[in-house]
Amino acid sequence: MTATAAGPLIGRGFDRVDGRAKVTGKAHYTAEIPLPGIAHAVLVGARIGSGTVRSIDISLAMAAGAVAVYTHENLPKVATVPPVFPSGFGGIAPGQTFFPMQDNVVHYYGQPIAVVLADTFETAQHAAELVTAEYDRLDPVVRLDDGRDAQYQPEKVFCGLVPAIQSRGDFEAAAQAATHSVDATYHFAANHHNPIECSATAAVWDGDQVTVYDATQGVSASQATIAAYLGISPGNVRVVAHFVGGGFGGKAMIWPHVTLAPMIARELGRPVKVVLTREQMFHGTGLREEQEQRITLVCDDQGIFTGLRHHKLSVTSPFDDFAEVSLGVAGQAYAIPNWDARYRLIRGNTMTPTFMRGPGEASGMLAMECAVDELATDIGVDPVELRLRNHAAIDPESGHPWSSDGYAECVRVAAERFGWSAAEHRAGPRTDGNWLIGQGVSTAGYPVYTPGQPQRAHARLLADGSLIVQAGTQDFGTGVATTMAQVAGDALGIEFDRIRVDIGDSDHPNIAAAVGSMGAGNVSAAVHTACTDLRTQLIGLATGDPESPLHDRIVQEIECRDGRMRVRSNPAVGETYSALLARHHLTDLETIGTWFPPSGDAPYGKISFGAQFAEVAVDPELGLVRVRRMVGAFAPGRVLNAKLARSQILGGMNWGLSQALMEATLADARNGAWANASLLEYLLPVNADAPAVDITFVEVTDAVVNPLGVKGLGEIGMVGASAAIINAIRHATGKPIREIPVRIEHLI
Ligand code: MOS
Secondary structure, rough: OOOOOOOHHHHHOOOOOOOOHEEEOOOHHHOOOOOOEEEEEEEEOOOOOEEEEEEEHHHHHOOOOOOOEEEOOOOOOOOOOOOOOOOOOOOOOOOOOOOOOOEEEEEOOOOEEEEEOOOHHHHHHHHOOOOEEEEEOOOOOOOOOHHHHHHHOOEEEEOEEEEOOOEOOOOHHHHHOOEEEEEEEEEEEOOHHHHHHHHEEEEEOOEEEEEEOOOOHHHHHHHHHHHHHOOHHHHHHEEEEEOOOOOOOOOOOOOHHHHHHHHHHHHHOOEEEEEHHHHHHHHHHEOOEEEEEEEEEEEEOOOEEEEEEEEEEEOOOOOOOOOOOOOHHHHHOEOOEEEEEEEEEEEOOOOOOOOOOOHHHHHHHHEEEEEHHHHHHHOOOOHHHHHHHOOOOEEEOOOOOEOOOHHHHHHHHEEEEEHOOOHHOOOOOOOOEEEEEEHHHEEEEEEOOOOOOEEEEEEEEEEEOOEEEEOOOOOOOOOOOHHHHHHHHHHOOOOOOHHEOOOOOOOEEOOOOOOOOHHHHHHHHHHHHHHHHHHHHHHHHHHOOOOOOOOOOHHEEEEEOOOOOOOOOOEEEEHHHHHHHHOOOOOEEHHHHHOOOOOOOOOOOOOEEEEEEEEEEOOOOEEEEEEEEEEEEEEEEOOOEHHHHHHHHHHHHHHHHHHHOOOEEEOOOOOEEOOOOOOOOOOOOHHHHHEEEEEEEOOOOOOOOOOOEOOOOOOOOOOOHHHHHHHHHHHHHHOOOOOOOOOOOOOO
């Protein structure tokens, strides 16, 4: 897409402004930033899953060239260990209420017990291998089955933000009165994020100021968290993240290595860089917890859902009551009057689980949408029709209308593009040689979260008519800088190519960490606000200026196009921004725009909806599954960039395939380690696994969620994709699926 075509910029599929830098290697990721005099830090992880460190021997490491080794005996204490979400999303975000090496207790395998510093990475790595520890061991609990007997009922999950028991109506009464029901328990393996770029942090002190280069999904969150741990003002901490190689939630929280770098750099008096290995990514940056979800869905003789019981049991850490919020959209997408939802937990020897790709809904909607499909089979109703019959016209939880919907339209559009036929589906699978061909459907939903803090951006118009836009956000693959230029360009009537976007620096105005599909909504709201504020200033300057052709015009008469303000009804009357600034001896005009999000109790249900279809081929003798094609339709509100949006969803749908068929981290029960902590043994789809994918965006206008009506699409591509695949496998084989991921052994 060229940058000069006429018309609004928002929506068009501009190439990424930083795409060329990325593919030519000019983009420096954190570990690649050259920093003179750096000491390389390598973490040493505990080799037990639970117990205490009796002693650590660092003598061989020092003899091998280490310049320093820090352990619980000499690492400074942190100033505070803050709660995980002290003020909702956007501020201090430590990920867990535990910081290593403050004492000798080991809570999970791989927990850092030493940090080895050396002049070269190779020396540090070698010396780290020579550190030996003696332990007093306890038996670790890492697997759900090992802790099942010790499960407990927390009051809240998600670290204090979500009640663990929720209900409406009377599920038991609904179950008594129902004519049909399905009762199924789905087991989900633990998962790990696995972005391509391993987490890395480098810290450089200058007096009492520290600059931290960090691979993070939130520069401001990193800044606030480091400051809290070190007991210094956030004003003394600057965090820079120009490029981040994927996050998927694993870089949303600020894990201990991020603070260890500046802490040790201060002790050593020289810059320090730490880069996690792939294995350390599995033990050091959170996870999606192993979980079990039991669903009981009941309906009347017309197939109208009357009740849903949805209980989840999952493994959390020794210190935090965390469960991903799996029972949300599943209980809201359908008009179910009687709902009984409950989270129970097991304390395991793992890190505190965290956000991961479609956090909550990717697992919760999988269980729900598989149960819906089984019910459809039981009562002989087409699964597409059953979903349309039951979709909630208003939010059943709050009783409020949806801020915008699009559910039914997504189902219809995707069904048509897929070529769904109720009659063919009822007739059972086709065959293709040895393959059974099955088709499946699922719907998708992801909440539109609202940030707890104002979102800010800086806009600065220069006298030559070019614009600089800055915000404290960061790109981890989403293309946010490109969309910022589009939003700014439309607000001010400036061409795309005349806008420079700066991101990835906590010195820029504050934006919440990009989590929960909030990034595009938050950033576009801030940039739109900044640029419309600046536009108001410019128009005010012109209309108040007797020398301007726009003198004494009213604001509503004026539009901005091509760097020029003009009278809407008579475009010849007007002047350029440059002319205006020059006449006023202004080198520039700037503003910081602040978007104040609507308060949490806005009277609307806010969910992005979508629909997914999949066709699979199953070899029933070999238990092989191949996904042949996927079709998705989504209603994410305003689409800022058609190409980036499609890419985001394409990735999400393939991650759904990955969830359904591949991703599982398995614990070694002897020592609590993740046994397959490498990209060789943690299965992920490659190009040969990827099916043909067809993606459509269904337009919905949303006047509630934020100024541009951006509901977000960071997660929803993943939600439902896995359920559509699993439903297609059940269609092909007739076998109900209870294990996620589905593997060969479950099918033969
Ligand atoms: Mo997203 S998994 O909340 O970073």
